[in-house]
Amino acid sequence: MTRKPSLYKRILPSPSLSVMVVAFWLLMSDSFTLGQFVLGMILGVVVPLFAARLDREFARIGSLKPLPKLLFVTLWDILISNIRVAIQVLGPERRIHPGFIWLPLDIANIHGIAALTSMITLTPGTVSAALSDDRRYLLVHVLHLDDPDELIRQIKSRYEAPLMEIFP
Structure with missing residues (x-):
């Protein structure tokens, strides 16, 4: 019997990837503003969701x-x-x-x-x-x-x- 992943794992399949996406977004943006931070956070949630569907090799920290x-x-x-x-x-x-x-x-x-x-x-x-x-x-x-x-x-x-x- 396989266990269903928790809600947390479904929303953030790879928290480390989420952190890296946010960090690199802020590094690449030309200004550090609240808007850029919020956009980075949104990307930090969305990108790993799509990446999880493409690649089953999750980041081990x-x-x-x-x-x-x-x-x-x-x-x-x-x-x-x-x-x-x-x-x-x-x-x-x-x-x-x-x-x-x-x-x-x-x-x-x-x-x-x-x-x-x-x-x-x-x-x-x-x-x-x-x-x-x-x-x-x-x-x-x-x-x-x-x-x-x-x-x-x-x-x-x-x-x-x-x-x-x-x-x-």
Whole structure:
């Protein structure tokens, strides 16, 4: 006999996904207003309902302890990257060296991978371009690529490691 899910589970099938949708909505909106917050909350309820119908792989949450630091690091990187990109775009074009890197992934949770790709794409100057079929590599385009190994190390330590604690 199968149990019918509770009303709470039917309304919020994945509370962690709801929180992430709200957080990313507020990060992407150009202003933090009550209206944007309410819209983010509505999306935080609606998006997981549709996602639950498409994908049966629900987000498992490990520890939320790294979340505040991860959000601070992400916001800081967005701020610094905005300044760097502005300097690069306004400077001589010959000083810009775009490139692609294949980022090897240690994180296996698809929700953690989605959060990682979002953080990379939210940071100006970087875009997540593709995920390999086996989910082991992420193709990232970088506006200015000096040292691919250092960039991989930074992404893994600043974003992927905390996300692996949040999404085991």
